[in-house]
Amino acid sequence: MKQKNVIQVKNLTKKFGDFTAVNNITFEVKQGEIFGFLGANGAGKTTAMKMLIGISKPTSGEANVADFDVFTNPEDIKKNIGYMSQKFALYDDLTVKENITFFGGIYGLSKSIIKQKSEVLINELGLQEVANELVGSLPLGWKQKIAFSVALLHNPKVVFLDEPTGGVDPITRRQFWEMIYKNAHNGTTIFVTTHYMDEAEYCDRVSIMVDGKIEALDTPKNLKKQFNVENMNDVFLKLARG
Amino acid sequence: MKRFIGFITKEFYHIFRDTRSLFILFGMPIAQVMLFGFAITNEINNVNIAVLDKSKDATTQEIINKITASTYFSNKQFITNEAEIESAFKKGNIKAVLVFEKDFSEKLIKENKATVQIITDATDPNTANTVNNYVSSILQKYQQETNKNIKPIYQIVPQSRMIYNPELKSVFMFVPGVMTIILMLVSAMMTSISITREKELGTMEILLVSPIKPFQVIIGKVVPYIFLSIINAIVIVLLSIFIFKMPVQGSLFLLAAQSILFIINALSLGILISTISETQQTAMMVSLMGLMLPVILLSGFIFPISSMPVPLQIISHVIPAKWFIIILKGIMLKGVGITILWKETLILVAMTVFFIVLSIKKYKIRLE
Amino acid sequence: MSILIKHISKSFKDVTALKDISFNVNEGELFGLIGPDGAGKTTLFRILTTLLIADEGTAFVANYDVVKNYKDIRNHVGYMPGRFSLYQDLTVEENLTFFATIFGTTIEENYDLIKDIYVQIEPFKNRRAGDLSGGMKQKLALSCALIHKPKVLFLDEPTTGVDPVSRKEFWEMLKRLQQKGITILVSTPYMDEAALCDRIALIQDGQILQIDTPKEIVKHYPKTIYDIAASNMYELILSLNEYQYNHSVYPFGEFVHYTDKRDDFNPEDLLKFLKNKGLKNIIIQLTKATIEDTFMELAR
Numbered sequence: 001m002k003q004k005n006v007i008q009v010k011n012l013t014k015k016f017g018d019f020t021a022v023n024n025i026t027f028e029v030k031q032g033e034i035f036g037f038l039g040a041n042g043a044g045k046t047t048a049m050k051m052l053i054g055i056s057k058p059t060s061g062e063a064n065v066a067d068f069d070v071f072t073n074p075e076d077i078k079k080n081i082g083y084m085s086q087k088f089a090l091y092d093d094l095t096v097k098e099n100i101t102f103f104g105g106i107y108g109l110s111k112s113i114i115k116q117k118s119e120v121l122i123n124e125l126g127l128q129e130v131a132n133e134l135v136g137s138l139p140l141g142w143k144q145k146i147a148f149s150v151a152l153l154h155n156p157k158v159v160f161l162d163e164p165t166g167g168v169d170p171i172t173r174r175q176f177w178e179m180i181y182k183n184a185h186n187g188t189t190i191f192v193t194t195h196y197m198d199e200a201e202y203c204d205r206v207s208i209m210v211d212g213k214i215e216a217l218d219t220p221k222n223l224k225k226q227f228n229v230e231n232m233n234d235v236f237l238k239l240a241r242g
Numbered sequence: 243m244k245r246f247i248g249f250i251t252k253e254f255y256h257i258f259r260d261t262r263s264l265f266i267l268f269g270m271p272i273a274q275v276m277l278f279g280f281a282i283t284n285e286i287n288n289v290n291i292a293v294l295d296k297s298k299d300a301t302t303q304e305i306i307n308k309i310t311a312s313t314y315f316s317n318k319q320f321i322t323n324e325a326e327i328e329s330a331f332k333k334g335n336i337k338a339v340l341v342f343e344k345d346f347s348e349k350l351i352k353e354n355k356a357t358v359q360i361i362t363d364a365t366d367p368n369t370a371n372t373v374n375n376y377v378s379s380i381l382q383k384y385q386q387e388t389n390k391n392i393k394p395i396y397q398i399v400p401q402s403r404m405i406y407n408p409e410l411k412s413v414f415m416f417v418p419g420v421m422t423i424i425l426m427l428v429s430a431m432m433t434s435i436s437i438t439r440e441k442e443l444g445t446m447e448i449l450l451v452s453p454i455k456p457f458q459v460i461i462g463k464v465v466p467y468i469f470l471s472i473i474n475a476i477v478i479v480l481l482s483i484f485i486f487k488m489p490v491q492g493s494l495f496l497l498a499a500q501s502i503l504f505i506i507n508a509l510s511l512g513i514l515i516s517t518i519s520e521t522q523q524t525a526m527m528v529s530l531m532g533l534m535l536p537v538i539l540l541s542g543f544i545f546p547i548s549s550m551p552v553p554l555q556i557i558s559h560v561i562p563a564k565w566f567i568i569i570l571k572g573i574m575l576k577g578v579g580i581t582i583l584w585k586e587t588l589i590l591v592a593m594t595v596f597f598i599v600l601s602i603k604k605y606k607i608r609l610e
Numbered sequence: 611m612s613i614l615i616k617h618i619s620k621s622f623k624d625v626t627a628l629k630d631i632s633f634n635v636n637e638g639e640l641f642g643l644i645g646p647d648g649a650g651k652t653t654l655f656r657i658l659t660t661l662l663i664a665d666e667g668t669a670f671v672a673n674y675d676v677v678k679n680y681k682d683i684r685n686h687v688g689y690m691p692g693r694f695s696l697y698q699d700l701t702v703e704e705n706l707t708f709f710a711t712i713f714g715t716t717i718e719e720n721y722d723l724i725k726d727i728y729v730q731i732e733p734f735k736n737r738r739a740g741d742l743s744g745g746m747k748q749k750l751a752l753s754c755a756l757i758h759k760p761k762v763l764f765l766d767e768p769t770t771g772v773d774p775v776s777r778k779e780f781w782e783m784l785k786r787l788q789q790k791g792i793t794i795l796v797s798t799p800y801m802d803e804a805a806l807c808d809r810i811a812l813i814q815d816g817q818i819l820q821i822d823t824p825k826e827i828v829k830h831y832p833k834t835i836y837d838i839a840a841s842n843m844y845e846l847i848l849s850l851n852e853y854q855y856n857h858s859v860y861p862f863g864e865f866v867h868y869t870d871k872r873d874d875f876n877p878e879d880l881l882k883f884l885k886n887k888g889l890k891n892i893i894i895q896l897t898k899a900t901i902e903d904t905f906m907e908l909a910r
Contacts, residue, residue: 005794036691039773040773040774041744041745041772041773042743061875077877089708111817120679139648140646140648141646142803166770166771166799167647167770168646168647169645169646169649169801169814169907169909170645170646170801170860170902170906170909171860171906171909171910174860174861174906178844181843181844181847181861182844184630185842185844185845190877195773196800197774198802199864201863201864202861202863202886203814210901220863220864220865221864227720232861232863233774233802236775237774237778238774238777240774240775241775241844244711244714245711245712245714247711248707248708248711248712249708249711249712251708252697253706253710255697255699255700256697256699256700260699271762314750368895419761429658443693443695443696443697443698444691444693444695445695445696445697446658447659447689447691448662448691448695448697448709448754448755449712450660450661450684451659451660451679451683451684451687451689452684452709452712452713453663453684453685453710453712453713454713463649552697579753607680608660608662608663609661609662
């Protein structure tokens with residue numbers, strides 16, 4: 001099955017003055033793929049992701065996301081991607097329904113579509129009883145699941161997830177990954193940035209950034225074989241410690 | 243003691259490394275004094291007026307000249323009929339219209355009486371009032387001059403003398419107010435922010451789980467701001483003496499002592515605010531809304547308390563700033579001493595003790 | 611006994627944070643409190659560090675009652691709260707000096723204890739704490755918590771938000787501190803860190819699920835676990851969920867961890883079932899339970 005590339009990056013570089021945050025990275029992500037984008041704090045993964053979601057202009061190189069160029073069409077990129085981060089996902093002082101309505105509105109969905117979609121979402125996640133409660137009162141795992149569904153409201157081609165399951169309890173975490181598998185299966189591309197290596201194990205392919213460069217890019221299985229270790233954590237340690 | 247000194251050293255690091263708070267600390271007092279001193283004033287100057295002169299004779303001409311010759315007014319336009327008055331006001335740059343009735347001179351001579359109508363734009367009541375008074379007094383003066391040779395049957399001549407601020411300089415009124423605001427702001431807001439910052443950062447947890455005693459933390463927070471507030475008070479007094487030539491009639495020592503009393507009062511309020519706020523943002527909001535607004539609006543700084551509705555007058559009694567402003571005016575303008583100001587001082591002392599006791603009671607040795 | 615916890619319960623308004631918690635930590639032990647966010651780890655830490663008072667139960671730290679002798683405890687424990695609570699606008703050295711002074715000591719006096727850790731950040735001692743990387747902040751925070759030679763060290767999620775390299779270094783430091791006789795209670799949401807502790811308590815929703823050594827905990831896992839993989843992960847999970855004999859189906863990295871209800875489970879049956887579902891490249895192999903498997907089994 002030959003699938004098309006949803007993210008295509010070639011020699012992408014970002015400099016801040018003398019400092020090269022992202023140094024000439026090249027990779028592509030296929031439609032429906034779960035792609036792990038790993039790196040230590042300060043390795044440049046946040047900077048790289050900001051360029052891909054159209055909020056930071058690259059210094060040089062090429063990048064296409066959802067068929068749009070990051071240099072010329074950053075606004076179109078924003079319409080065609082979803083974003084969810086662990087730090088901020090939903091407004092705690094709005095109810096579940098209000099959050100859905102708000103984020104649906106941001107992406108220009110009509111009232112009737114928002115209504116229909118929020119019903120589907122609430123039923124799928126089994127949230128009927130808490131639909132009118134403040135998000136702040138819900139357990140973290142629930143919030144993360146709702147946030148992920150909200151990021152998918154406008155049927156984006158790619159969803160960017162920033163450390164989506166850090167600190168979530170193991171069972172909810174697996175439910176979350178099942179949601180990710182389902183959406184990837186249905187053709188949504190999933191781009192996960194994280195420095196939790198156990199999250200990396202779930203991805204189809206992962207790249208590991210060290211000091212602005214991509215030092216490794218393969219399936220977790222192959223990487224473990226290549227470095228002759230048991231888990232991604234050790235792969236990372238070997239790479240980062242040199 | 244070593245602990246305590248270590249703590250204070252740390253506080254000074256915080257203050258001197260934060261440009262924003264440094265600006266509030268030292269930039270604001272100067273900016274405020276300058277602003278109130280130069281820009282905001284109660285005096286009128288070059289107020290534009292219009293004249294509707296229905297008689298156009300020598301007397302009216304003379305009166306108009308007298309009025310426009312003063313620096314207070316300048317004649318912007320002549321109006322020819324009553325209908326134009328309204329539109330003149332609406333255009334906006336006219337504050338008053340003088341209407342001289344028909345045959346002004348003739349009436350004055352024949353009937354000993356003629357009327358000038360003064361119409362003022364009362365959207366700004368203060369200016370309207372002042373304009374009214376100024377025009378009236380110019381008219382009165384003119385009358386006295388022309389009647390010099392005639393012996394009236396009898397006449398009461400009010401002779402008013404403004405004392406303590408004979409030149410009616412509004413800066414004299416504002417300096418005590420500005421000083422109060424700044425001491426309140428620096429002392430209360432800055433301490434409450436600096437304590438809540440530790441809560442927000444989580445460092446308060448570490449401090450609590452350490453042998454340093456809670457009161458040492460509080461005093462350590464307060465001491466640097468006492469110093470800074472005193473410096474501020476000195477800067478303001480110096481500015482007002484040297485730039486605005488405002489005299490300090492009373493004892494400088496008493497002024498200093500009262501200022502320190504008020505600073506401690508404000509600091510204890512700041513601690514109290516920090517015990518009820520969890521974030522720097524709340525502390526700032528509470529300080530601004532809860533302290534600054536009453537200080538500006540209800541302390542008698544801008545609006546005289548005696549002309550406030552009774553409920554507000556009652557509220558003003560519990561505002562420390564009100565008493566401090568009375569004390570400041572007393573010392574700086576009237577030159578009175580503690581024998582006169584003992585009542586206000588006592589009230590401030592009582593309030594301070596109350597706030598300190600309350601904040602010690604409310605201060606938590608644990609997280610909840 | 612370094613830490614003694616008896617029937618501790620604590621509620622906040624209508625939320626029960628801790629329900630009847632009891633356990634002990636021996637002197638010189640490295641004890642892990644393992645559980646997700648919201649399990650009650652921080653509340654328990656705050657009770658033990660005298661910051662909160664429990665609704666019910668008693669607790670002793672270094673033989674001091676956490677309520678009655680709170681002042682003594684504050685002299686003898688080191689505490690590193692969840693966030694790296696440092697003064698961001700103070701330099702590395704100023705932070706350390708400050709904490710040394712408020713504990714009535716100096717850096718020189720206890721330098722041997724923090725030396726291992728501090729030498730790594732000493733080159734940056736004139737840098738503001740706010741400009742340090744996550745790993746370095748963590749080291750500085752640990753140095754500050756150790757500066758007064760505490761008997762018991764409380765570390766609340768010290769490795770959250772820190773990259774794997776710093777995490778590994780951090781655990782190596784804890785091991786060395788333990789050898790110096792310091793009792794350490796550490797909490798973490800990462801199940802893989804559990805194996806590094808002497809003993810662990812698994813905690814969820816304010817309740818202790820199990821307490822034992824990491825080895826014993828996985829040994830007592832009641833089921834046989836199989837690693838299952840196929841070319842399509844999503845369809846594999848769907849199929850396994852449909853399989854009537856499944857006891858648990860959990861995605862686990864590139865595999866799915868599967869347990870069966872039957873004692874006489876034959877993997878061949880399942881293989882046949884999955885093949886009929888149209889799955890390709892199926893792998894079914896035995897695997898060992900992890901702490902995470904145990905946790906999920908207990909939390910069910």
